[in-house]
Amino acid sequence: MSITNEMKGLVLKSIHDLYSYELSAADITINTTKPEFEGDYTIVLFSFVKQLKKSPEQLGHELGAELLKNNPGLFTKYNVIKGFLNLSISDSYWVNFLYQTYTDTSFGHQPGNDQRVIVEYSSPNTNKPIHLGHLRNNFLGWSVAEIMKTSGYTVFKTAIMNDRGIHICKSMIAWKLFANGATPASTGIKGDHFVGDYYVQFGVEHKKEMEPLIAAGMSKEEAEKNAPIMQAAIKMLQDWENGDEEVRALWQKMNSWVYEGFNETYKKIGSDFDKNYFESDTYLMGKGFVEEGLQKGVFFKKEDGSVWIDLTADGLDEKLVLRKDGTSVYITQDIGLAEKKYEDFHYDQSFHVIADEQNYHMKVLKLILQKLGKPFANGVQHMSYGMVELPSGRMKTREGNVVDADDIIEELKKVARQKTEELGKVKDFNPGELNELYDTIALGALKFFLLRVDPKKRMIFNPEESIDFHGFTGPFIQFIHARIKSILRKEQAVNSQQSAQDGLLKLEKELIILLEQYPAIIEQACAEHNPSALAIYAYTVAKTFSSFYTECSVLNAESEEKKQLRLKLSEMTANVIASAMHLLGIKVPERM
RNA sequence: GGUCCGGUAGCUCAGUUGAAUAGAGCAAUUGCCUUCUAAGCAAUAGGUCAUUGGUUUGAAUCCAAUCCGGAUCACCA
Numbered sequence: 102m103s104i105t106n107e108m109k110g111l112v113l114k115s116i117h118d119l120y121s122y123e124l125s126a127a128d129i130t131i132n133t134t135k136p137e138f139e140g141d142y143t144i145v146l147f148s149f150v151k152q153l154k155k156s157p158e159q160l161g162h163e164l165g166a167e168l169l170k171n172n173p174g175l176f177t178k179y180n181v182i183k184g185f186l187n188l189s190i191s192d193s194y195w196v197n198f199l200y201q202t203y204t205d206t207s208f209g210h211q212p213g214n215d216q217r218v219i220v221e222y223s224s225p226n227t228n229k230p231i232h233l234g235h236l237r238n239n240f241l242g243w244s245v246a247e248i249m250k251t252s253g254y255t256v257f258k259t260a261i262m263n264d265r266g267i268h269i270c271k272s273m274i275a276w277k278l279f280a281n282g283a284t285p286a287s288t289g290i291k292g293d294h295f296v297g298d299y300y301v302q303f304g305v306e307h308k309k310e311m312e313p314l315i316a317a318g319m320s321k322e323e324a325e326k327n328a329p330i331m332q333a334a335i336k337m338l339q340d341w342e343n344g345d346e347e348v349r350a351l352w353q354k355m356n357s358w359v360y361e362g363f364n365e366t367y368k369k370i371g372s373d374f375d376k377n378y379f380e381s382d383t384y385l386m387g388k389g390f391v392e393e394g395l396q397k398g399v400f401f402k403k404e405d406g407s408v409w410i411d412l413t414a415d416g417l418d419e420k421l422v423l424r425k426d427g428t429s430v431y432i433t434q435d436i437g438l439a440e441k442k443y444e445d446f447h448y449d450q451s452f453h454v455i456a457d458e459q460n461y462h463m464k465v466l467k468l469i470l471q472k473l474g475k476p477f478a479n480g481v482q483h484m485s486y487g488m489v490e491l492p493s494g495r496m497k498t499r500e501g502n503v504v505d506a507d508d509i510i511e512e513l514k515k516v517a518r519q520k521t522e523e524l525g526k527v528k529d530f531n532p533g534e535l536n537e538l539y540d541t542i543a544l545g546a547l548k549f550f551l552l553r554v555d556p557k558k559r560m561i562f563n564p565e566e567s568i569d570f571h572g573f574t575g576p577f578i579q580f581i582h583a584r585i586k587s588i589l590r591k592e593q594a595v596n597s598q599q600s601a602q603d604g605l606l607k608l609e610k611e612l613i614i615l616l617e618q619y620p621a622i623i624e625q626a627c628a629e630h631n632p633s634a635l636a637i638y639a640y641t642v643a644k645t646f647s648s649f650y651t652e653c654s655v656l657n658a659e660s661e662e663k664k665q666l667r668l669k670l671s672e673m674t675a676n677v678i679a680s681a682m683h684l685l686g687i688k689v690p691e692r693m
Numbered sequence: 694g695g696u697c698c699g700g701u702a703g704c705u706c707a708g709u710u711g712a713a714u715a716g717a718g719c720a721a722u723u724g725c726c727u728u729c730u731a732a733g734c735a736a737u738a739g740g741u742c743a744u745u746g747g748u749u750u751g752a753a754u755c756c757a758a759u760c761c762g763g764a765u766c767a768c769c770a
Contacts, residue, residue: 127710135713145712147750157750184750185713226770266770380770407768416696417766424768431770460697461765487698488764526730542732554706557698559763561705570732572718573706580732588729637707640717651725651734671729693732 103621104190105131105142111175112144115167116153124149133614139180140187141614147184157184192605195613196666202616203594203673206680209620211253218254219446220246220484222454223372226263227359228272229297229498231366231506233562234456234489237551239372240686241486242454244552244632247684252627257375257446261438264356265381268300270337273351274330275299275306285358291507293362296355297498304499306330366506370544371686376445378438384429386437390473391423399472410469420465435466436473443477450480452630457485457557484630487559489551504564513543513568520570527692538690542576545687549575552685553636573640575687578678581643581650582689585675588655594668608649612670615642619677623684632685639681646674 109126116124128149134140144164146157153160161181168188169176178189202208222242225235242258250256276299285292310328315321325331340348367373391408394400400408400422408423422433442451453463463483470478488495496503517539521527527538546568553573554560570576605613619638626634655671658664679689 130712132712138713143713147712150750183713263770268770405768418695420766421768426768428768430768434770456764457698458764459770462770464697485698490763520732524730524732526732558706559699563705566704566719569719572732574718574732576732577718580730584730584733591729633707637717644717647733648735650729654729656729692730 104617105621108142108144108188111168111172112164115164115171116149119163119167120153122153124152128152134187138182138185138187139178139189141190141610142188144186144188145184146181146186150184157181161186192610195605195610195617198617199613199666199669199673200598203669203676204596206676208673208677209623209680210251213255214253216254216449217447218246218249218256219259219442219448219451220249220256220454221259221261221442221452222246223260223367223374224263224455225260225363226268227293227296227356227363228268228300230291230293230362232496232498233504233506233509233551234496236370236506236547237486237489237556237560238454238456239367239370240548240551241484241556241632243372243686244635244684245452245454245484245630247686248623248627248630248632248635251623251684257448258373259376259378259442260374261378261380261383263380265341265352265384267334267338269352269356270334270341271303272296272300273348273355274334274337275303276355277351278306278330285361291362291365292358292360293366294505294507295362296359301499301501303330303334369510369540370506370548378441380434383438383441384434386441387429387433387435388423388437390436390440391429391433394422394469394473397473399469410472412465412468415468417461417465417468420469422469432462432466432469436469439466439470439477439481440475443475448477448480450482451477452482452484454484454486456488457559458488459483460485484556486556490559490561492561492563492565504562509568510543510547513546514539516567516570517542517546517576521693538693541688541690542570542579542693545575545579545682545689546570547575548685548687549578549636552632553640555633556631575682576693578639578643578682579687579689580693581646582675582678582682583691583693584650585646585671585678586691588671589668589675592656592664592668594665594672597665606653608645608652609666609670612642612645612649612674615645616673616677619681622681626684635681635684639678639685642674642678642681646671 108131109129112129113124113126116122130145130148132143132145134143146161150157150160158181161184165179165181165186165188169179175190175194176188177191180187220242223235223239225231231239246256246258276296279302280299285295288295290298307325307328307330310330311321311324314324314327319327337348341352391400394410395402395408400410402408405425406427407421407425409419409421411419413419420432421430423429439451442448455463460483463485467478467481470481490496491502491504493502518535521535521538521542527535530538550568568574622634622638626632653667655664655667658667682689
């Protein structure tokens with residue numbers, strides 16, 4: 102149990118003993134004591150002073166004295182300032198905690214519960230390569246899944262490959278028209294980029310063809326639709342749906358190029374999946390629910406044959422679920438997929454990691470599932486995150502203003518190499534080890550950069566300023582880890598009983614207090630589905646260690662006892678940093 | 694227009710279940726490498742927490758109004 106929870110229990114008991122009053126734990130606020138006051142943790146008295154009809158001053162002193170009297174080994178002193186009761190916790194408590202825990206690499210992990218969870222993330226379109234926005238999705242999804250695993254959930258990672266539709270046909274048409282049979286193999290271009298290039302080329306050609314039509318008096322919308330290349334793409338989609346063999350073969354071929362490219366990138370960034378779903382398999386599945394919804398009176402049919410749901414009573418609009426031509430739309434497919442995933446995994450919760458532009462869509466999806474009476478409806482949840490924007494605005498593949506995932510990783514690797522060579526600390530590494538180190542640093546910088554901010558907020562990436570390796574960054578934390586390991590390579594802590602030690606230095610105690618909070622941070626990150634809590638925490642630990650390291654020598658400590666304490670403190674810090682960074686999908690090097 | 698989200702230092706962001714004098718990083722200025730890795734440490738400077746009013750012992754945090762920015766309300770996915 103964490104120290105703050107333990108303290109809450111003690112406060113409840115003391116209040117009961119002193120005043121025969123039953124307080125609830127929710128009434129008690131405990132904060133770490135501000136540095137300008139004496140103490141480690143502070144009980145805010147205001148929150149329950151009224152219930153007890155005491156002055157904060159009197160209550161503070163009575164409660165402080167009672168806590169000290171009953172827990173002489175835990176608390177050493179107290180002081181009351183205004184409505185705050187500051188308590189000092191004994192050094193021996195902290196040292197004991199450190200000695201008990203310093204080798205525990207599963208510190209903060211929870212035993213398994215019986216909750217089954219799906220995290221659906223990544224979910225790319227197969228007409229373009231992965232960019233920075235997709236990376237945020239990938240890193241978030243992966244990290245949330247790992248955090249939930251650590252917290253005891255049984256987690257399955259899935260992706261839905263958006264492998265069909267008009268956007269795919271655009272790439273296909275452009276390839277047919279302009280490629281002259283070129284392939285990724287013949288051009289040496291990575292498959293997803295290769296196909297993406299034709300998607301962009303479609304856009305260029307489309308725009309070109311629209312101009313004369315608009316000049317001839319057509320509206321923009323009409324021109325968009327009537328441009329010959331668009332007509333060809335629409336025709337191709339129809340052929341695809343009718344199972345035209347030639348179109349299907351081309352579709353399969355081009356998708357396979359894309360998957361080859363994706364797999365390479367996924368491998369590099371560490372995304373993995375327990376199961377992939379394909380839209381081409383699932384896009385017809387929702388149709389069955391239309392009939393079910395009509396029978397249950399949840400849906401209604403309009404004169405033209407289209408089917409709708411009326412959500413105005415829920416503060417939303419009417420929403421189409423089946424086109425008048427009888428084909429299903431996005432939301433209908435999602436209904437089918439949700440049920441399919443339930444059949445496959447029997448989930449209690451199913452998270453969709455999707456950008457916040459789809460908040461409305463996900464709200465509607467959940468509502469429809471609830472109205473259809475699906476048993477899994479309440480477990481369907483949107484893990485919404487903000488888009489990554491450039492200083493110039495949103496990234497759009499067809500406008501070419503994207504930060505490509507493969508490009509930025511390569512750029513960061515270059516910076517990592519350059520910096521490493523300048524510093525010259527790993528001259529004995531062989532080329533394989535060096536390459537691995539550059540990967541570790543580059544991906545560490547990128548993942549930390551994208552995970553350190555609150556997922557719900559949109560974020561701005563400035564390519565000019567690029568990604569830093571100093572300060573609040575992944576490489577800084579990696580560096581601190583490498584530094585600790587360097588000490589531990591020279592000397593290991595001896596596993597021994599706690600020896601009597603007084604006088605923990607300020608920074609020593611600060612570090613132990615921080616480390617003790619790790620399980621609470623994981624719990625918070627899990628409850629909020631928010632990896633940034635862990636990123637901020639990992640940085641704070643590294644930063645605190647760095648100050649400690651500068652001020653206190655580990656290997657040349659004043660005494661053997663101090664040295665042992667500091668070795669243990671170093672080891673535990675390294676363990677916690679490695680663990681927290683792992684939950685973010687970031688590796689930590691032994692040397693850098 | 695309806696709904697939802699946001700506005701904190703020059704920039705990027707913490708802090709938002711109310712709690713003591715609002716914190717980091719970058720950028721700027723100044724010190725510190727013969728001692729465990731300087732991708733570092735220490736320090737200085739930088740704030741009308743969008744605005745106004747309200748609730749409270751106490752408000753960046755809660756409420757109301759206003760201003761600004763974004764998303765969404767498709768027979769696209």
